[in-house]
Structure formats: structure tokens, C-alpha cells
Amino acid sequence: MSKDIKIKKGLAIRLKGEADKSLSNAPRSRTFAIRPSDFHLFTPKLVKKEGEKMLAGETLFYSKQNQAITFSSPVSGTLTKIERGPKRVITALTIEADQKDTFMDYGVKTPESLSSQEIKNHLLATGCWPFVKQRPYDVIANPNIKPKAIFISGLATGPLDADLDFVLQGKQKEVQTAITALSKLTKGAIHLTVAKDSVSMLSELDHVVLHKTNVLHPAGNVGTQINKIDPVNKGETVWTIAAQDLVIIGELFLTGKYNAERVVALAGSCVKAPKYYKTKIGSEVATMIYDSGLNEENIRVISGGVLSGDTISPKQHLGFYHNAITVIPEGDDYEFFGWNKPIFNKISPSRALTFSWIQPNKEFELNTNTNGEHRAFVVTGNYEEVFPLDIYPLQILKACLVNDLDAMEALGMYEVAPEDFALTEFVCVSKQPHQQIIREGLDLMYKEIG
Amino acid sequence: MGLKQNLHTLKMKYQGTKMAPAFNAIHTFLYLPNETTHNGTHIKAADDLKRTMNMVIMSLAPCLLFGIFNAGYQYNVQTGDVTKALSFFSTEFWNFSNFSIGAWKVLPLVIVSYGVGLLVEFIFAVIKGHEVEEGYLVTGMLVPLIVPVDIPLWMLSIAVIFGVVIGKEVFGGTGMNILNPALTIRAFLFFAYPTWMSGDKVWVTGAVDTVGQPDAISGETILGSLAQNNGYGDWSMMDQFLGFIPGSVGETSKLLIIVGALILILSKIGSWRIILSTLVGALSMGLIFNGVVNAGWVTESSKFFGLMSVDFWQHLFIGSILFGAVYMATDPVTASQTNKGKWIYGFLIGFISIMIRVFNPAYPEGVFLAILLMNVFAPTIDHYVLEGNIKKRANRLKLKTA
Numbered sequence: 048m049s050k051d052i053k054i055k056k057g058l059a060i061r062l063k064g065e066a067d068k069s070l071s072n073a074p075r076s077r078t079f080a081i082r083p084s085d086f087h088l089f090t091p092k093l094v095k096k097e098g099e100k101m102l103a104g105e106t107l108f109y110s111k112q113n114q115a116i117t118f119s120s121p122v123s124g125t126l127t128k129i130e131r132g133p134k135r136v137i138t139a140l141t142i143e144a145d146q147k148d149t150f151m152d153y154g155v156k157t158p159e160s161l162s163s164q165e166i167k168n169h170l171l172a173t174g175c176w177p178f179v180k181q182r183p184y185d186v187i188a189n190p191n192i193k194p195k196a197i198f199i200s201g202l203a204t205g206p207l208d209a210d211l212d213f214v215l216q217g218k219q220k221e222v223q224t225a226i227t228a229l230s231k232l233t234k235g236a237i238h239l240t241v242a243k244d245s246v247s248m249l250s251e252l253d254h255v256v257l258h259k260t261n262v263l264h265p266a267g268n269v270g271t272q273i274n275k276i277d278p279v280n281k282g283e284t285v286w287t288i289a290a291q292d293l294v295i296i297g298e299l300f301l302t303g304k305y306n307a308e309r310v311v312a313l314a315g316s317c318v319k320a321p322k323y324y325k326t327k328i329g330s331e332v333a334t335m336i337y338d339s340g341l342n343e344e345n346i347r348v349i350s351g352g353v354l355s356g357d358t359i360s361p362k363q364h365l366g367f368y369h370n371a372i373t374v375i376p377e378g379d380d381y382e383f384f385g386w387n388k389p390i391f392n393k394i395s396p397s398r399a400l401t402f403s404w405i406q407p408n409k410e411f412e413l414n415t416n417t418n419g420e421h422r423a424f425v426v427t428g429n430y431e432e433v434f435p436l437d438i439y440p441l442q443i444l445k446a447c448l449v450n451d452l453d454a455m456e457a458l459g460m461y462e463v464a465p466e467d468f469a470l471t472e473f474v475c476v477s478k479q480p481h482q483q484i485i486r487e488g489l490d491l492m493y494k495e496i497g
Numbered sequence: 498m499g500l501k502q503n504l505h506t507l508k509m510k511y512q513g514t515k516m517a518p519a520f521n522a523i524h525t526f527l528y529l530p531n532e533t534t535h536n537g538t539h540i541k542a543a544d545d546l547k548r549t550m551n552m553v554i555m556s557l558a559p560c561l562l563f564g565i566f567n568a569g570y571q572y573n574v575q576t577g578d579v580t581k582a583l584s585f586f587s588t589e590f591w592n593f594s595n596f597s598i599g600a601w602k603v604l605p606l607v608i609v610s611y612g613v614g615l616l617v618e619f620i621f622a623v624i625k626g627h628e629v630e631e632g633y634l635v636t637g638m639l640v641p642l643i644v645p646v647d648i649p650l651w652m653l654s655i656a657v658i659f660g661v662v663i664g665k666e667v668f669g670g671t672g673m674n675i676l677n678p679a680l681t682i683r684a685f686l687f688f689a690y691p692t693w694m695s696g697d698k699v700w701v702t703g704a705v706d707t708v709g710q711p712d713a714i715s716g717e718t719i720l721g722s723l724a725q726n727n728g729y730g731d732w733s734m735m736d737q738f739l740g741f742i743p744g745s746v747g748e749t750s751k752l753l754i755i756v757g758a759l760i761l762i763l764s765k766i767g768s769w770r771i772i773l774s775t776l777v778g779a780l781s782m783g784l785i786f787n788g789v790v791n792a793g794w795v796t797e798s799s800k801f802f803g804l805m806s807v808d809f810w811q812h813l814f815i816g817s818i819l820f821g822a823v824y825m826a827t828d829p830v831t832a833s834q835t836n837k838g839k840w841i842y843g844f845l846i847g848f849i850s851i852m853i854r855v856f857n858p859a860y861p862e863g864v865f866l867a868i869l870l871m872n873v874f875a876p877t878i879d880h881y882v883l884e885g886n887i888k889k890r891a892n893r894l895k896l897k898t899a
Contacts, residue, residue, distance in 0.1 A: 060540075206540075280894040353539045375540065378533050381501050385529025386547040393543035397765040399552040401543045415533040419545020420525065420628055423672030426549060427834040428768055441834060442883055457887040465537075474542045476549055477672075482537040 052240065052260035052275045056435040058470050059264055060206040060394055062353065062375075063410040066312035066321045068213050073326035076334040079122050079142045080364035081107065086177060087486075088186050088493060091118070091137055095126045104151040104305030106174060107140060115190060119174025121307035121328045123149045139364075142329075150304040158228035158300055166228050170296065173305050177367065178292035179229075182270070182279050184493050185464035194286045196235035196277055199226075201249040201290055202242040202260070204267030205352045205469075209312035209370045211290050212247040213323065219248040221297025222290070228300060229288070230254040240272045249290070265435065270467040274436040279462045291370045311335070311365065315353075315374040316412040317343040326365065332372050333361040341374065347415045349373040354469035355482065378416025386419065393418065396429060396474045422477040430471040438463065440471050444481060447488030452495055455488055465489075501528065518622040522629035550631040552766045556757035557638050557824065563753050564746040565603045568646045569595030571701040571743050575714045585739050585752065602702050603746055605650055606641035613654045614640075617661045621670065632671030632678070632830070633661065639679035639824060642747025643817070643865070644686065645699040652693065656685045676872045677831045680865045687865075695862075697721050700743040718743050720816045720854070720862060726803035737814045748820035751813070758823040767827045770836060771843040775822035776813060778847025783809025786855060804855045818850050821864035831872040837885075838878040846871045 083091045091108040094117075095101055103123040110116040120126075120142055128141040153173050158166060167190055170176045181188035188194070203211050215222060230237050239255040241247070242262050250257060258276060260266045269287045279285055291309060298306050307328040314321045319340035326335065332348060349356035351369040365372065387400070394411050395401030403411070430440040438459040446454035465482035472481035504524055511517050524530075525547070534541060570590050573579040582590040614637045615629075622629040640657065660682030665674040687694045697717035698704050704714040719742060722730045732742050740750025748754070761767030786805040789795055795805055813819055826832060826846050833842040846867050853863025 062540075278893065280890070280897055282894075283897075347533075347539060349539055355537070356539065358536065358539070373539075379531045381505070381528035381531050383501070383528055386525070386545060387551050390543045394540075395543040397544050397549075399544055399548050399764045399766055401548075403543070413540040415539050416529070416541070417532045417534055417545075418529065418541050418543050419547060420530055420532065422546045422628075422630055423670065425546055425632070425672045425830055427829040427832070428770075428836060428839070429765075431836060437886070437889075439835060439883060439886060442879075457890070458883070459886075459890060469538055473538045473540065474544075476542075476544050476546055478541065478545065480537050 049256055050258050050276055051243075052258060052266065052272065054261055054263045054266040054271065054275075054435045056432055057263040057265055058396060058433045058474065060354075060473070061408070061410045062206045063316040063412045064314050064318055064321045064374075065207055065410075066209065066314040066323055066371075068210065068323065070213075070310065070323045070325060071338075073324040073330065074334045074338055075144070075146075076326070076331035076364075077144060078127070078331055078364075079120075079124070079144055079327065079329040080139045080331075081118065081121070081142075081329050081367065082139050082364070083108075083137050085367040086110070086118070086187055088112070088184075088490065089116070091140075093129070093137075093140075095120075097126055097129055100125050101142075102151040103148040103307070104153065104173065106172075107142075110187075113189070115171045116176050116187060117171060117174050118177055119151075119305050119307075121330075123147075150306070152303050153299060153305065154303045156300050156303070158224060158231065161228075161231070163231045166231055169299075170228075173299055175296050175299055175305065178288055178296065180287050182273065182285050182287065182464065183461040184489050185466075186493070188286045189284070192284050194233050194235070194284045197229055197233050197237045197286045197288065198269050198273050198276070199237065199239045199255075199288055199290055199293070200267055200269040200272060201239050201247075202245065202262065202267045204262050204264035205354050206264070207312070207314040207371065207373055208267070208352055209291075209310070209323070212245065212249070214291055214310045214312075214370065215247065215249065215294065218294045218297070219251075221301060222249070222293045223252055223297070224300045225293035225297035226252055226254050228296065229286075233286070235277075238272065238276050240266075240269075240276075265467065265470055268466055270462070270464050271435055274438075274462055278437070278459075281456065281461055283461075289368065289370070292368075309365075309370055311369070312371045313339055313374075314371060315349075317341050317346045317374040317376055328367055329364045331362065331364055332359065335372060336361055336374060343376050345377045345379070346374050347377045349375070353413075354473065355466045376412070376414040378414030380416070382416075396432060417478050419476075419478055421479065424477050424479065426476045429474055429476065433470040433474055434468075436462070436467060440468065440481075443488075444468070444471075444479070444484050447484045447491075450488075450491055452492060455492060456496075460488060460492060463489075504528065505531075515623055515626075518626065518628050519619050522619065522622070546631045547634075549766055550634045552764050553635045553761065553824075554638050556760040556767075557635075557642065557747070559753040559756055560642055560747040560750065560820075561603070561607070561638070563740055563750045564642060565599035566590060566595045567599065567740060567749055568602050568702055568746060569598030569600075570741065572598055572703055572714070575701060575703075581736075582741050590741065598702070599646075602646050603641060606644065606646075606648070606653060606746070607638075609650050609653050610640040610657055611637040613657045614661050617658055617666070621666045625670075627670065630671035632665070635828075636660075636678045636682075640682050643679065643683050643745050643820070645694060646702045646746050647699055647705055648686070648693055652686060652690055656682045656689070659685045672830055674830060675876075676869055677825055677828050680825060680869050680872075683865050684869060700745075718816075723803045723807060723815065726797075726800070728803070734811075734814070745817060748817040751819050754819045754823055761823065761827070767823065768829070768832070768839055770839040771827045771832055771846075772822050774840045774843030775818075775826050775847040775850075778844035778849075779812055779818050779822075779851050780809050780847070781844075782848045782851035783807070783812045786851070801855055812851055812854070816854065816862045816864065818847070818854075818864050821850065821868055822847065825865070825868050826871075831875060833875045833878045833882075835879050835882040838875070838882045841878050842871055842875055845874075 090111040124144040130139040240258040350366040468481040664681030849867035
């Protein structure tokens with residue numbers, strides 16, 4: 048049954064530098080990199096050695112925890128560098144790309160004629176499985192569990208996020224193929240949520256239950272949609288998959304190739320000409336940033352969005368799950384009497400001499416300054432204003448901080464992912480790292496309860 | 498550029514040393530720090546704890562200013578130096594003589610409250626190696642406003658040290674305390690030095706010193722007078738609303754407290770839920786007492802008659818229930834932390850305040866005791882509110898498996 052969602056609690060963060068809806072081909076980057084840290088709680092076991100050549104889509108490593116889950120190279124080239132961090136943890140695998148990709152051929156398949164097990168094996172063998180994530184724990188899905196439902200968000204509501212309607216233009220066939228394949232993996236439905244006034248092809252797909260929502264952030268977060276449509280109970284599992292990754296899965300079935308192509312939004316107030324680029328997973332972000340140009344020196348480059356993305360240097364690479372690169376000014380400067388003077392150029396949910404509320408349509412140019420020091424939790428009631436899930440945010444955060452597993456479970460930890468706490472972290476007066484607290488809480492539960 | 502650069506150099510030099518928190522506390526008063534986000538959200542909202550606390554202080558400033566003038570005015574009215582003020586902007590009230598007498602009395606209270614309290618905070622920050630937290634900025638402002646004007650400064654100092662150490666720091670500092678520190682300070686004063694904190698001798702400056710003299714100054718409040726079945730004294734309803742009455746330094750002007758409440762609510766700093774429900778609670782208790790009087794269960798001979806027969810809505814203008822509701826009950830750390838809990842918490846504060854006020858004629862103002870009591874029960878209220886959410890989740894699961 049389709050269900051309309053109405054999100055009243057939330058916050059629209061309007062930022063300067065939204066990507067212009069024009070698509071360019073990113074210059075081919077010389078190196079590509081996969082960062083195993085993108086796959087939380089999974090340890091890579093390398094298949095390829097340093098200096099070895101590989102095809103695009105060939106297995107690069109598999110997971111130590113579940114050997115069936117493999118990860119593929121996004122391009123054809125040579126594995127040139129294995130970077131390691133403390134305790135010899137692999138931090139990045141760098142591939143020097145060939146001039147032109149030669150693809151590994153996995154064979155054309157029609158999902159309609161395959162069994163659920165065959166589809167699963169196909170996704171696992173080709174390196175497409177890591178696109179499927181699960182709740183609880185917000186990690187790569189466990190292929191041995193049959194989920195009660197699969198959730199796909201068909202809209203992005205976060206600040207400067209890539210517009211999914213634009214990104215998925217002309218990809219109806221791929222998306223439909225992927226959905227047909229995924230629909231055989233669940234006993235329940237595939238829930239797809241789109242914007243209320245959306246006219247994109249997403250609302251015309253088969254094998255999905257379509258939901259409509261208003262566009263106040265975090266309506267586009269898949270966690271919000273799960274909570275409103277069919278919340279996760281203890282012992283249940285749901286899978287989530289990002290809409291842009293359906294294209295890669297669909298293409299695999301249609302052409303037999305693992306084509307890690309992705310349309311990313313290059314956005315942010317530091318970018319001269321923010322727009323969309325067609326590139327590949329793991330490409331060097333410098334190729335796009337310097338192609339479009341920057342208008343500031345002191346910058347923060349983020350793989351992903353401003354709320355949940357990763358800090359990277361321009362020489363580093365696009366994250367596995369990201370479809371945006373955001374560049375905003377670094378805020379490492381003091382501000383004279385910044386704590387008590389009236390503020391017009393920053394966003395604030397309150398009106399404590401902060402005046403973003405009288406200019407609701409202004410696009411702000413925020414930097415990375417924390418606007419204050421870290422403090423204990425003091426203010427109450429302000430998280431609830433931006434947190435639409437039926438969960439008590441302050442109390443669940445405190446339960447995580449004191450490692451109280453019983454309370455975490457009772458208060459709804461199975462339903463959340465760190466990104467659900469991005470807005471509460473943004474508005475937090477005490478500048479507490481909510482997403483990190485939730486991630487550590489989930490890790491603890493995963494370890495203790497599993 | 499000079500100052501900013503010099504301070505930055507100093508900060509780097511003392512980073513990691515014992516005195517760093519003390520230096521940083523002063524540094525961050527001048528400059529918003531240069532800290533940046535690392536992981537998680539890369540941008541942050543403009544509000545921090547300093548800004549939040551600053552709003553509360555700004556909403557208290559009119560009360561303090563009025564309190565200074567009123568301290569002098571009450572004295573001058575009794576000595577006959579000024580006649581009674583008739584309107585809010587009357588020059589009988591806003592004049593230099595009132596101000597100088599009042600300032601001489603009130604400013605030392607403010608200085609001692611802040612000086613002693615912040616010293617304790619700094620010492621604890623240095624010992625424990627955390628930053629100086631902003632909680633005391635509000636407490637330090639509240640304390641002079643809720644004590645009688647003639648309170649000796651040494652008493653205030655001892656009470657502040659007790660309140661900050663026992664009321665807050667032993668629990669881990671700002672954000673961890675169970676009891677409202679300002680009220681802990683007031684409770685300490687009340688139980689340790691009751692003769693200075695209640696009765697009919699302390700509410701106007703000079704009243705204690707002139708006891709027994711022919712031109713003695715009366716230091717009685719309206720509440721005290723009502724508790725002895727003596728009616729409202731010389732004070733009109735308008736005097737009470739505007740604040741031209743004796744009482745603790747900053748809580749007499751209901752008008753300015755309402756202004757402060759509006760500042761807090763409109764800036765989204767104070768919880769309107771708590772303020773509203775406290776007032777509703779107080780009115781309900783008032784109504785119940787009015788009903789009891791109307792039913793004839795309590796007669797004029799009863800010692801409770803005076804306060805019970807006060808019209809229910811007038812309770813809001815007597816004593817400090819309004820001040821307590823707006824500035825004390827709303828302290829987010831010690832109040833209920835869930836929105837549902839805030840309604841219950843506030844209602845009970847109002848309800849119990851009026852109950853104590855009526856049934857405890859020895860000490861007629863019950864607001865601070867009611868708030869302290871509910872501070873203790875706030876976690877319990879939250880517990881039951883959370884339990885509701887947890888049950889809902891458990892039922893969802895049961896429906897599934899059934």
C-alpha cells in the first residue's frame with residue numbers, strides 16, 4: 048500500500064553554490080582509489096598484488112568477514128599503491144588507470160529468468176553487492192538474511208545534494224532492471240519514495256510500492272522513510288540502496304559489464320562553476336575541482352554532502368557511496384565577539400540574535416567553523432524540532448555515550464543510521480559529534496549483539 | 498590583526514598546560530574560537546552555549562535594572578523622601594536618589610555572586626582540565642535577583658561556594674547537575690540563615706537596622722501580610738504588576754518578567770511549554786482553594802483564610818511564582834528533558850508552589866521549594882515518558898510476531 052509521508056520536523060539548509068543542471072564529462076583521472084574505510088566494519092583481503100594488472104570490474108579484494116562479498120575495480124589499470132595506516136590497516140588502494148577501460152565480461156542476464164539465489168550470487172561475484180546496505184547497523188547487507196523490505200529514496204533533500212531526477216535522466220531501463228532483480232531478494236516490497244510533485248520516471252517503475260513525501264530535509268533520508276513507512280523491529284532487517292547505484296546494477300544485467308560510472312554534483316560556495324560531472328567511483332576529485340575552478344584558497348573538500356560527507360584533500364578520490372563533491376570555505380579563523388554579536392550570515396534554528404529566520408530564502412555561505420566550543424549536553428528540546436523519527440534523540444545519544452545496550456535497544460537503535468542524526472548535530476548548541484556517537488553505539492551493538 | 502595574532506600565539510604557547518582552560522575562558526570571550534569541524538557535519542549552526550546563556554542574561558537585565566531602582570525607591574518611600582509612583586515611567590521611581598541607594602546595595606551582590614562563583618568554576622576547570630562552562634553566567638545573574646537586598650555579603654559568598662560546589666561541580670559541572678544551582682544557593686541561605694531570608698524585616702533596605710526605632714522601616718511583603726490575614730497592605734494591583742513593591746531584588750516587576758519571558762520564548766531559548774504549564778498549574782491550585790473557600794469549608798477564623806481566599810489569578814502577581822516559572826523552572830538541565838515531560842513538570846511546579854504558599858504561613862513563598870522538589874522528580878517524569886515510547890516499540894514487535 049502506498050503511503051504519503053508528511054515531514055513537519057526538519058530543517059531546510061539553503062547553501063550557496065548549488066550545482067547547475069548541466070552535465071560535463073570529467074577529464075579522465077590518472078589514478079583511482081578505493082578506500083576500505085567506506086565499507087564500515089569490513090576488512091579487505093586482497094586478491095590482487097601490488098603491480099598487478101586488472102580489468103574494470105575484476106575483483107580487487109573480498110571481505111574477511113564474509114568471503115562471498117567481493118569488491119571490484121572501477122577501472123582497468125594497475126594496482127600501484129597499497130596505503131596502510133596504524134596496525135597495517137589498509138587505508139587506500141590506488142589504481143593507475145589505463146587510457147581506456149577494458150571490461151571484465153560477466154555476461155548479459157535477464158533478471159526475470161533468474162532465481163533469487165542466482166541474482167544474489169551474480170551481485171556478489173561482480174562486486175555489486177556492497178551497494179546494498181542494511182539496517183540495523185548501517186553496513187553492507189548480510190546476503191544470508193532475507194530482508195523484510197528494501198527501501199530506496201528517490202529524492203535528495205540535503206543541502207547541495209545531487210538532484211536525483213537529473214542524475215537518473217535517461218536511465219529508466221537500467222533502474223527498472225535493477226529493481227526487478229532486487230525484488231526477487233525480499234519477501235516484502237521495494238519501497239520507493241519520491242517527492243510529492245515529482246514527474247520523473249521513478250514514479251513509473253514496476254515492482255515497487257511508491258510513496259510520496261514533502262521535501263523538507265530529512266525527508267530524503269532513507270532512514271526517515273523507513274521510520275514512517277515500516278520501522279525496523281528487533282530481529283528484522285531491511286535493505287537500503289542508493290538510487291544512483293541502481294544504474295550500475297542495472298547496467299551489469301543489461302550489458303554484462305560492471306561500469307562504475309556515476310554522475311556527481313560538484314557544488315559549494317567555493318566552486319566557480321558548480322555543475323554535474325560524469326565520472327567514475329574512486330576518481331581523483333582534483334580532475335573536476337580544477338576543471339570547474341575555485342574562487343578561494345583556504346578550502347574544505349568533501350566527498351559527499353556537507354552533513355555526512357568525508358573530508359578529503361583535492362588529490363584524494365571520490366568515495367564509494369558518494370554522488371557529490373562539495374567545496375566550502377575552511378573556517379579556521381577567530382571572530383571578534385562572535386558569540387554575542389547579531390549574526391546575519393549564518394544559519395540558526397533559534398532567534399538568539401541570529402537572524403536567519405527573517406531571510407528564509409537566502410542562500411548562505413557557511414564555513415567549517417564550529418561556531419563555539421564542545422560542551423556537555425545542556426539545552427533540551429531543540430533536537431526534537433529537526434528530528435522526525437519517532438525516537439527520543441537526546442536520550443538515545445546519552446544511552447550510546449554510556450554504552451547502555453539495553454537502553455539503546457529499547458530506544459530504537461535498530462532503526463537508525465548516523466546520517467539520521469546529521470541535523471541534530473548541525474543544530475547542537477553543545478557541538479557534540481552526534482553521528483560519531485551513533486556510529487560508535489552501532490559498532491558496540493554489532494559487536495555485542497551482532 | 499595585532500590582538501588576534503598575539504592571543505593566538507599565547508594560546509598555542511599555553512596549550513595543554515594546567516592554566517589553559519583559564520586562559521581560554523577569557524580568550525573565547527573576546528573571540529569566537531578558530532575550531533573547525535572534523536567529521537560528521539562539516540557546517541554547524543550559529544548558536545553555541547555562550548550565545549544561549551547570553552540571551553538569558555539579556556532577558557534578566559531589565560529585572561536587574563528595575564531591582565536597583567526599586568531597592569532605593571522602597572527605602573525612600575518609607576523615609577518619606579519620595580511619594581508613591583503612580584505610573585511606570587514616573588520620575589518618583591526613576592530618579593538618581595533611588596538609583597544610587599539601590600546600586601550601592603545591589604551591585605555588590607552582583608559582583609560577589611559573579612566573583613566568587615566564577616572563581617570556583619575556574620578552579621574546578623583548572624583542576625579537572627576541562628573548559629570553563631557557561632552555566633554560571635546565568636546562575637550568577639539569578640542569585641542577586643532572588644535574595645533580600647540587605648543580605649550580608651559574606652553569607653552570600655558562603656552560599657555561592659556551597660551552591661556551585663555541592664549543587665553542581667560534584668555532579669560533574671554544567672549539564673550534569675540535578676538541582677538548579679541558583680535555587681540551591683537560595684535554599685542554603687534560607688535554611689542556614691532564616692532570619693535574613695524571611696519574615697517582615699528583610700525585604701526593604703535598612704529595615705533590620707532600624708528595628709525598634711520610632712521611624713522603623715517595615716520590610717514586609719504582600720505575601721507576608723496576606724499570610725497573616727492582613728490583606729494587601731497599601732499596595733494596589735497596579736503596584737504589584739509594575740513592581741513597586743518590596744520583595745527579593747529582581748522579582749517584583751511582573752511587567753518586566755513578562756517582557757523577559759517574551760524574549761526567551763521568541764528567541765526559542767526558554768521552553769514555553771514549561772512556562773505555560775507552570776502558570777496553568779498555579780491557576781488550578783488557586784482555583785481549587787477558591788472553591789474550598791466558596792464552599793465554606795474554611796472560615797475567616799482559619800489561619801489559611803487570607804491566602805486561600807486570594808483570587809486564583811492574583812496568585813500570579815504575588816510573590817515570585819512568575820519569576821520562578823520564567824527563569825528557574827525553565828533551566829534545561831534540571832527540568833524534564835522530554836517535551837511531554839515538560840508539561841507535567843511545569844504543571845506540578847505551579848500546583849505545588851501555591852500549595853506550599855498557602856499551607857506554610859511561616860514561610861509563605863513556596864516556589865523555590867516546589868522547583869527544587871520537581872528538579873528531583875524530573876528524571877522520573879522523563880523515565881515514564883520514555884517508557885511510553887519503549888512500550889510502543891515493543892507492541893509493534895508483538896503485533897508482528899503474533
